[in-house]
Amino acid sequence: MSYDKTIAQAARTELERRRSQAQETARLNLEGFLSRCPRAVEIRRELSSNASEAARAVVSGGEVRMELEQRKARGLALREEYDRLLKSQGLTRRDIEPQYTCPKCRDTGFVEGRMCDCHRALRRSIAYRQLSTGLPLESCTFESFSLDYYRDDPAAMKQMGIIFRTCREYAENFRPNSANLLFWGATGLGKTHLSLAIANAAIEKGFGVVYGSAQKYASAFEKERFSREAGEGTAGDLKNCDLLILDDLGTEFPSAYSNAGIYDVVNDRLMSGRPTIISTNLALDGLEKRYSERFASRIVGGYAMLGFKGRDVRVQKLNR
Ligand SMILES: [Zn+2]
The missing domain is CATH 3.40.50.300 (P-loop containing nucleotide triphosphate hydrolases)
Structure with missing residues (x-):
């Protein structure tokens, strides 16, 4: 009988469904890609060690600028190779990152603690459906x-x-x-x-x-x-x-x-x-x-x- 509460609950459930679907799709695409392309796994590892080496160079001093330039170029080359591998599998970066229905709130329904427009629209359409039954x-x-x-x-x-x-x-x-x-x-x-x-x-x-x-x-x-x-x-x-x-x-x-x-x-x-x-x-x-x-x-x-x-x-x- 509690009309407003059931609408709020149904909206939360729908947001949760959208969010986990976007994340799950991206996760499955990524797993499939990595299992088909062992080189991609290596690149990810190299990219992360490249980043930590760059951080270490900054801390240790010395030829910092040259070192950083090299690291930057290396990172760029690795990312380009990664993108080429994705393309060879018919994928883009969008496929391995969650594509949320609402990028503004990432399907959480809230932006900085305030109800997102998508959340309000969702409640509206649920209320409409409930009322129409x-x-x-x-x-x-x-x-x-x-x-x-x-x-x-x-x-x-x-x-x-x-x-x-x-x-x-x-x-x-x-x-x-x-x-x-x-x-x-x-x-x-x-x-x-x-x-x-x-x-x-x-x-x-x-x-x-x-x-x-x-x-x-x-x-x-x-x-x-x-x-x-x-x-x-x-x-x-x-x-x-x-x-x-x-x-x-x-x-x-x-x-x-x-x-x-x-x-x-x-x-x-x-x-x-x-x-x-x-x-x-x-x-x-x-x-x-x-x-x-x-x-x-x-x-x-x-x-x-x-x-x-x-x-x-x-x-x-x-x-x-
Ligand atoms: Zn939203």
Whole structure:
């Protein structure tokens, strides 16, 4: 259930795989080369003794300059011979040195203690893959959202046009302190489609997005109720991600415990200024009845409310 932790772990595993693959390939190439060319082994030995002789010359004084010139020329000749041998085996120096996917961090994921760009990109793509499992992420984009389904009702058409543009702008400008949105309206009006489109865009930008139904989280809260692990479990993940999308609020099995859990997450994110998108069939009075007055007033005070209108798109699609 720990979303962020599994992504971090998967990224570390992938970096480790890249690193050891690059090193292993280079090592095997080098071993093969040395076993086929005994002269290459000699050259390596000569190169290292040449270097230590040069160091000794400096320490002992005497004709240092001439000695060093000779050593330098000798080293150069040896390296050229080594390269010729490599070439005779169809190899270059690149083949016997690790070729990292990211030369900047040598596939460690860090440059001078800071997370490398390749590491961030890797986490992003893993998050995207994880989120897409079981979710129609690829089909739910802004491009695939059609306003045609609202065309026979001018008021709905106008309203949905505004909502569509609002969501697209929200996604384009998404930041970890973006506004909270409440999508409310009947089933089948595109609430899930637009929230997935926003999730898509935020993930593409590299933000940590957690997406799930209220039912899923309510069950998780109940399950963790008597088996609290170290840390905060599901609630911690929901509180700390850059964007939380809570789908289908109000359809979960009602329980005082999960209600309190959901209130806690929503309230915590409001306090810390982290954005949440909630979609629900319930209007405000419904939320008040289902949860509490306190919950409804939090929503009124902290969320931009977008009322979806029209006729059930899923039914229309079936009829076409
Ligand atoms: Zn890197």
